[in-house]
Ligand SMILES: Nc1c(NC[C@H](O)[C@H](O)[C@H](O)CO)[nH]c(=O)[nH]c1=O
């Protein structure tokens with residue numbers, strides 16, 4: 784559903800597991816910093832609100848959205864990482880550059896999820912202009928970082944519930 788119809792900061796709190804046990808990676812792109820840092824603030828406050836422990840949240844900054852999958856993979860290679868949340872904002876320019884980045888990152892994160900068996904969350908805005916980005920980074924359509932955090936908690940908790948063999952998770 785489009786952000787105009789489904790506010791990005793609105794969710795059913797009764798449906799969110801406790802995040803206290805989760806080890807969470809967050810990767811934040813520096814490009815369009817005013818936007819991505821607002822996504823980060825929304826994401827972090829939502830994680831903490833649902834019980835996530837600060838010492839189990841590992842944050843890295845990367846130059847741009849294109850770098851999100853590589854950094855996410857490095858974070859997730861730590862055995863105890865349950866989920867990696869990726870935050871970025873690619874604003875359309877004059878050329879198709881944005882499409883190459885967005886498609887590569889979306890596909891890259893899906894591929895990583897399948898290849899590693901761990902969840903990677905696509906907290907990337909793909910607006911046509913700066914105003915559309917502001918509207919989705921704490922503005923009239925809510926905050927994509929909040930949505931990414933809620934999705935991260937749900938998927939991270941699901942990952943932790945995966946079956947075990949002889950007490951060892953696989
Ligand atoms: N134009 C935007 C970029 N471009 C930079 C790339 O993400 C990348 O860092 C560069 O191509 C080197 O690999 N990144 C964004 O996050 N947002 C943009 O609008």
Ligand SMILES: CC(=O)[C@@H](O)COP(=O)(O)O
Nearest residue numbers: 874875876877878880881
């Ligand atoms: C969205 C981008 O990557 C941007 O920096 C490229 O802009 P342009 O298409 O005008 O070169």
